[in-house]
Amino acid sequence: MSKRSILILKALIHLCLLAPFVYLVEFFRNGCLALKADPVNYITHFTGDWALYILLASLAVTPLRRLSPKIAFLIRFRRLVGLYSFFYASLHLATYIFLFSGYDLSTALISLKAGHPAEFVTQWKLVWPGIWDDLLKRRFIQVGFFSWLILLALACTSPSFMLRAMGGKNWQRLHRLVYIATIAACIHFWWLVKTGVRTPWKVSAVLAILFAARLIYTAMKKKRQSASIEQSA
Numbered sequence: 001m002s003k004r005s006i007l008i009l010k011a012l013i014h015l016c017l018l019a020p021f022v023y024l025v026e027f028f029r030n031g032c033l034a035l036k037a038d039p040v041n042y043i044t045h046f047t048g049d050w051a052l053y054i055l056l057a058s059l060a061v062t063p064l065r066r067l068s069p070k071i072a073f074l075i076r077f078r079r080l081v082g083l084y085s086f087f088y089a090s091l092h093l094a095t096y097i098f099l100f101s102g103y104d105l106s107t108a109l110i111s112l113k114a115g116h117p118a119e120f121v122t123q124w125k126l127v128w129p130g131i132w133d134d135l136l137k138r139r140f141i142q143v144g145f146f147s148w149l150i151l152l153a154l155a156c157t158s159p160s161f162m163l164r165a166m167g168g169k170n171w172q173r174l175h176r177l178v179y180i181a182t183i184a185a186c187i188h189f190w191w192l193v194k195t196g197v198r199t200p201w202k203v204s205a206v207l208a209i210l211f212a213a214r215l216i217y218t219a220m221k222k223k224r225q226s227a228s229i230e231q232s233a
């Protein structure tokens with residue numbers, strides 16, 4: 001694939017993955033968000049959903065590119081897709097801290113304009129005991145935070161210089177944690193829905209299919225390897 005095609009594809013991926021964010025900003029700007037019964041809840045769910053969808057998309061890259069050598073170039077975009085998942089997960093966390101938790105962001109911003117930036121800290125002091133309490137008591141918050149921490153570690157080590165510094169093997173080992181992050185995100189989803197609600201089944205099914213694809217590929221690879229050893233013996 002030519003350099004130009006790669007660049008065009010990269011631009012397209014940026015456009016597609018930024019689209020939900022642009023949609024959300026526009027939804028806020030045109031006043032439609034304010035018409036929702038619970039706008040904060042809407043943003044929390046929207047950003048959480050997209051973080052998980054994009055995370056699953058990044059996991060799908062490896063099995064997809066194995067389908068044909070013609071699409072092997074897809075691997076070049078996996079890191080980019082993963083970083084977008086981290087972006088939405090961080091927006092999700094920011095929504096939880098600055099909107100969901102009761103942080104009065106508008107007061108903090110008005111105070112900032114009036115030359116009192118300390119209001120940001122005052123607001124934080126007001127909400128952090130509640131956030132800490134949530135983190136200690138609510139298991140869906142714990143597992144969500146755990147998933148985000150893994151995504152943070154993967155995002156921080158994603159640049160090429162980090163790969164060189166860590167060495168390929170160590171980097172690969174660390175980046176396999178993306179599976180754990182996705183499982184944790186799915187558990188987060190199951191644990192937050194009310195008993196009897198089955199909404200997370202679709203994302204869980206996609207994750208199960210991706211795992212199955214990985215297992216099948218590993219089994220086939222082992223079989224091929226042992227067959228070639230037998231042939232050369």
Ligand code: HEM
Pocket residue numbers: 041044045046047048049051052055089092093096100141144145146147148185188189192
């Ligand atoms: C960083 C720590 C996190 C916190 C504090 C957090 C918090 C929350 C909260 C408060 C909700 C709404 C719960 C409710 O409506 O009762 C939620 C929903 C959700 N979160 Fe998180 N979350 C975190 C991390 C993540 C991560 C890393 C992902 C995915 C990669 C994620 C995906 C979701 C999904 C899919 C939903 C449900 C959306 C829906 O119902 O459509 N969360 N989260």
